[in-house]
Amino acid sequence: MKRPRLVILLSVVFLMVMGAPCASARGEKTLTMATTTSTDNTGLLDYLAPEYQQATGTELKWIATGTGKALKLGENCDVDIVMVHSPAAEKVFVEKGFGIDRHQVMYNDFVIIGPESDPAHIKGTSIKEALQTVKSLHGPFISRGDNSGTHQKELSLWASAGLPAPDKEDWYVQTGQGMLATIQIAAERSGYTMTDRGTYIKYEHNSGGNTPLKILVQADAVLLNQYSVIAVNPARCPNVKHEAATQFIRWITSPGVQEQIGRFSLMGKPLFTPNASR
Amino acid sequence: MKHAYGGRTVLSIEHLIVAKASIVGLRGPNGSGKSTLLRLLGLIEKPVEGEILFNGQAVEPFSPEGRFRISLLPQEPFLMKRGVFGNVAYGIRIRGDVRDLTGRVHEALSLVGLSGRDFVQRPWYALSGGEAQRVALAARLALRPDVLLLDEPTASVDIPSAERIREAAFKAREEMGTTLVIASHHWQWLYEVCDEVFHLFGGKILGKGRETILFGPWTRFDSGLWGKRFGDQHFIVASRPPSDESAAIVHVGSIEEDNVRVDENDVVLKGTITRINLERNSGRLVATIAVGHQNFIVELTERQTRERTLFPGKDVFVHYCPKKIRWV
Amino acid sequence: MDFLLEGLFQAVQLLIGGDAETYSAVWATLRVSGYSMGCSLMIGVPLGFCLGYFDFRGKKPLRTMVDTLMALPTVFIGLLVYAFLTRNGPLGDFGLLFTLPGIAIGQTILALPVVIGLTAAAVESMDEKLRIALMSLGANRRQLFLSSLWETRQGILAGAIAAYGRVMTEVGISMMVGGNIKWHTRTITTAIALETNKGQFGMGIALGLVLLAIAFCVNVSVSLLRKRN
Numbered sequence: 001m002k003r004p005r006l007v008i009l010l011s012v013v014f015l016m017v018m019g020a021p022c023a024s025a026r027g028e029k030t031l032t033m034a035t036t037t038s039t040d041n042t043g044l045l046d047y048l049a050p051e052y053q054q055a056t057g058t059e060l061k062w063i064a065t066g067t068g069k070a071l072k073l074g075e076n077c078d079v080d081i082v083m084v085h086s087p088a089a090e091k092v093f094v095e096k097g098f099g100i101d102r103h104q105v106m107y108n109d110f111v112i113i114g115p116e117s118d119p120a121h122i123k124g125t126s127i128k129e130a131l132q133t134v135k136s137l138h139g140p141f142i143s144r145g146d147n148s149g150t151h152q153k154e155l156s157l158w159a160s161a162g163l164p165a166p167d168k169e170d171w172y173v174q175t176g177q178g179m180l181a182t183i184q185i186a187a188e189r190s191g192y193t194m195t196d197r198g199t200y201i202k203y204e205h206n207s208g209g210n211t212p213l214k215i216l217v218q219a220d221a222v223l224l225n226q227y228s229v230i231a232v233n234p235a236r237c238p239n240v241k242h243e244a245a246t247q248f249i250r251w252i253t254s255p256g257v258q259e260q261i262g263r264f265s266l267m268g269k270p271l272f273t274p275n276a277s278r
Numbered sequence: 279m280k281h282a283y284g285g286r287t288v289l290s291i292e293h294l295i296v297a298k299a300s301i302v303g304l305r306g307p308n309g310s311g312k313s314t315l316l317r318l319l320g321l322i323e324k325p326v327e328g329e330i331l332f333n334g335q336a337v338e339p340f341s342p343e344g345r346f347r348i349s350l351l352p353q354e355p356f357l358m359k360r361g362v363f364g365n366v367a368y369g370i371r372i373r374g375d376v377r378d379l380t381g382r383v384h385e386a387l388s389l390v391g392l393s394g395r396d397f398v399q400r401p402w403y404a405l406s407g408g409e410a411q412r413v414a415l416a417a418r419l420a421l422r423p424d425v426l427l428l429d430e431p432t433a434s435v436d437i438p439s440a441e442r443i444r445e446a447a448f449k450a451r452e453e454m455g456t457t458l459v460i461a462s463h464h465w466q467w468l469y470e471v472c473d474e475v476f477h478l479f480g481g482k483i484l485g486k487g488r489e490t491i492l493f494g495p496w497t498r499f500d501s502g503l504w505g506k507r508f509g510d511q512h513f514i515v516a517s518r519p520p521s522d523e524s525a526a527i528v529h530v531g532s533i534e535e536d537n538v539r540v541d542e543n544d545v546v547l548k549g550t551i552t553r554i555n556l557e558r559n560s561g562r563l564v565a566t567i568a569v570g571h572q573n574f575i576v577e578l579t580e581r582q583t584r585e586r587t588l589f590p591g592k593d594v595f596v597h598y599c600p601k602k603i604r605w606v
Numbered sequence: 607m608d609f610l611l612e613g614l615f616q617a618v619q620l621l622i623g624g625d626a627e628t629y630s631a632v633w634a635t636l637r638v639s640g641y642s643m644g645c646s647l648m649i650g651v652p653l654g655f656c657l658g659y660f661d662f663r664g665k666k667p668l669r670t671m672v673d674t675l676m677a678l679p680t681v682f683i684g685l686l687v688y689a690f691l692t693r694n695g696p697l698g699d700f701g702l703l704f705t706l707p708g709i710a711i712g713q714t715i716l717a718l719p720v721v722i723g724l725t726a727a728a729v730e731s732m733d734e735k736l737r738i739a740l741m742s743l744g745a746n747r748r749q750l751f752l753s754s755l756w757e758t759r760q761g762i763l764a765g766a767i768a769a770y771g772r773v774m775t776e777v778g779i780s781m782m783v784g785g786n787i788k789w790h791t792r793t794i795t796t797a798i799a800l801e802t803n804k805g806q807f808g809m810g811i812a813l814g815l816v817l818l819a820i821a822f823c824v825n826v827s828v829s830l831l832r833k834r835n
Contacts, residue, residue, distance in 0.1 A: 061788075203805075372743070
C-alpha cells in the first residue's frame with residue numbers, strides 16, 4: 001500500500017532529471033560572457049540584454065565574478081566573450097593569445113568618496129595630494145582588498161602617488177568584498193574609499209539620494225576606468241561561439257547602442273561615457 | 279554438528295533425530311545452547327561443522343527445501359514496523375500465493391485467540407508483549423509449516439497469552455501434523471507434553487532428560503575424598519573433579535523408602551520428595567527429591583508407579599554410585 | 607537591524623507579488639536540489655545499506671572515511687567539479703558547466719557521504735531480531751535485503767533530510783559550477799550571496815526567508831509521509 005506513493009515520488013524525480021537535457025537542447029542561440037561584479041552591479045547588462053535579444057535573437061548569459069576569474073574563464077574556454085575594465089590585465093590576455101578582437105566600449109571614472117564633513121580636507125585636491133593627506137592623517141581608508149580590477153586600480157594610485165601600498169596599518173581597512181558592500185562599510189566607519197562613479201551613483205540611488213558619503217576627488221587623469229570586450233580566441237578554443245561573440249562586439253560598438261549606453265542613467269546621472277572607436 | 283562464535287565452541291552434538299509430527303523438548307539452563315540449536319535447526323545460521331538433513335535432504339539457510347517449511351519463533355516478541363495484518367501476511371506474500379489473503383490472516387489470528395476487524399489495523403507499537411508474541415506465532419502458523427521451533431514460548435509473555443500459544447502449537451500438530459521442537463526451562467511441563475526431552479548442557483546433549491546435574495565448587499573433605507556438602511550429608515564423588523567449574527552428572531540408581539543398602543559401592547542420601555510428574559510417552563512417574571537445596575531426579579520403577587506408595591512430602595533415600603558419575 | 611524587518615516585508619512582497627526573478631531562483635533551487643537528492647538517494651541508500659549490513663575487511667576505515675567526507679567544504683567541491691567540467695577538463699565536452707545539471711553533480715557529491723553514512727548508521731542499529739524474524743518467515747536473500755531496508759526507513763529518512771539541508775543551503779558549488787547566471791543558474795542561495803555582496807542586506811534576508819519557507823513546505827510533506835508509517 002505504501003509502494004505506489006514511493007513509485008510516484010521516484011517517477012517525478014526521474015521526469016525532472018530527464019527534463020533537464022531537453023531544456024538545454026532546445027537550440028536557442030546564446031552567448032556566454034564573463035564579466036566583473038562591478039559591471040553587473042551597475043545594471044547595464046540587465047538593460048542591454050533584452051535589447052540585444054530583440055535585435056539578434058541571441059540570449060546573453062553572463063557570469064559576474066572578479067576580473068581575475070573572469071579572464072581565467074576566458075583562458076579556460078568556458079565562456080565565449082569577456083567584458084572587463086582592467087587594461088593592463090587585458091593586454092596580457094591578448095598578448096598570450098587567449099583573446100582576440102579587443103574593442104573599447106565605454107568608460108567611466110573612479111572617484112574618491114568620503115564623509116561630507118571631510119575631516120582630512122581632501123576635497124578638490126589631486127589624487128596624489130589626497131592620498132598623501134589621508135595617509136598622514138590616518139584615514140580611515142576602506143579598500144576592496146580583493147585583487148579585483150578596482151582594487152588593482154587603487155593600488156596603482158598609491159604607487160603613482162609615490163607611496164608604498166598600505167596593508168597592515170590600522171587606518172587601512174581591507175574588506176575583501178564587492179564595491180557596494182565596501183562603500184557601505186566606509187559609510188559606517190565614516191571613512192574614505194575609492195569607487196567607480198557608476199557604482200557610486202547606484203549607491204546613491206539605493207539610498208534614495210541621501211548618502212553620508214560624497215564625491216570629493218574626481219576628474220584626475222589617472223582615474224580613468226576603461227571597459228572593453230574581448231572575444232575568446234577560437235583558434236585556442238574551438239568550441240566557443242566566435243560568430244556570436246563577433247556579432248555582439250559589432251552590436252555594442254555600433255552607434256545606436258553606444259548612444260543607448262550613454263543614456264543609461266540613474267537619478268538623472270549617466271553612468272558611462274561610450275567610447276568605441278570607429 | 280558443531281557451532282562456534284568467535285572461536286569459542288558453543289554447541290557440539292554427535293547426532294540428533296527429530297521424528298516427523300513428534301513433539302521434542304529441549305531442556306537446559308541458560309547458556310546451554312538451546313537457542314543456538316534452535317537457530318541452527320531453523321536454518322537461521324549455518325553450523326561451523328556438520329550438516330542438517332530435512333526429509334533426507336541437506337539444508338542450510340535460504341535453502342528452498344527448508345525455507346518455507348521450517349519456522350522458528352524466537353523467545354522475545356518481535357514484530358515488523360507495520361500493522362498486525364502486514365505482519366501476519368508477510369510470509370504469505372513473499373511466497374507469492376495471495377489468494378484469499380484476508381481470510382488466511384484472520385484464520386491464523388483466530389488460532390491464537392486474536393480476532394477482529396479492528397485488531398488487524400493495530401500498529402506494531404500498540405500491542406502488549408503477549409499480544410505481539412501471539413501475532414508472531416500467527417504469522418508462522420499462517421504458513422502451515424512442517425516444523426515449528428519454539429524458543430521458550432511461554433517465558434516472556436503473560437499467562438493467558440502463554441496458554442493460547444501452547445494451545446495453538448498443539449492444535450497445529452493435531453490438525454496439520456506439524457512437528458514441534460520446544461525449548462523451555464519448565465522441564466516438568468516438557469515431560470508432560472513431549473514425546474521425548476533432550477537435556478542440553480554446555481552445548482552438549484547429555485541424555486534424555488532425567489539426569490541430575492550438580493555444579494561446583496567442590497570441597498575436599500577431611501577423609502581425603504572430594505564432593506559437596508548438603509547440610510550434614512556429604513555428596514561424594516569417586517575421583518577428583520577436573521576443575522572447580524566442572525559439573526557432575528549423576529545417575530540415580532534408585533530411591534528406597536527405607537535406609538537399606540542395595541549395593542556395596544552405593545552412597546545413600548536422605549531427602550524429601552517435592553514433586554511427582556507424569557511422563558507422557560511412557561506413562562511413568564518421575565520424582566524430584568530435594569536433598570538440602572539440591573534436586574535429584576529419579577524415575578520411579580514400575581512397581582513404585584503401580585503401588586503409588588510415594589508422594590510429595592515423603593522422606594526417601596536416594597542411591598547412587600560415585601564411580602558412575604560423568605563430568606562435564 | 608532594520609534590514610531584518612525590511613527583509614521580512616520584502617519576503618512577503620516577493621512571494622505574493624510573484625516577482626519573476628525570485629520565482630526563477632526558487633524554481634532553479636527546487637530543480638537542482640531535486641536532481642541531486644534523487645541521484646544521491648538512488649546511489650547512496652544501497653551503498654550505505656551494504657556498508658552497514660555486511661561485514662568485511664576495511665569496514666571501519668571506510669566508515670571513518672565516509673564520516674570525514676561529510677565535512678567537505680562546498681567551495682572545495684565546487685572547485686573540483688569545475689576542474690572536471692571546464693572545457694579542457696575530462697568532462698568538458700558535455701557542456702555541463704554553468705548549467706543546473708552541472709551544479710547537481712557537485713551537490714550529489716556533497717550529499718552522498720551524508721546519505722551513505724547515516725544510512726549505514728541506521729542499518730547498524732537495526733535489531734538482530736529482524737533478521738531472525740524475516741528468515742523464519744521464509745525470506746530469501748533478496749527479500750531479506752529489501753525488507754530490512756524498508757524496516758530502517760526512518761533512519762534513512764533522517765539521513766535524507768540531513769542531506770537535503772546541506773544541499774538546499776550550499777552556495778560554494780552553485781556559485782563556482784553554476785556561475786549565478788540570471789534566469790538560468792541563479793538559485794536562491796546564490797541570489798542571497800549576490801544581494802549581500804551588493805550591500806542589499808534587506809533583500810538578502812528576504813530571500814533567506816523564502817528559502818526557509820520552501821524548506822518548511824518540503825519538510826511538512828515529508829512529515830506527512832512519516833505520520834502514515
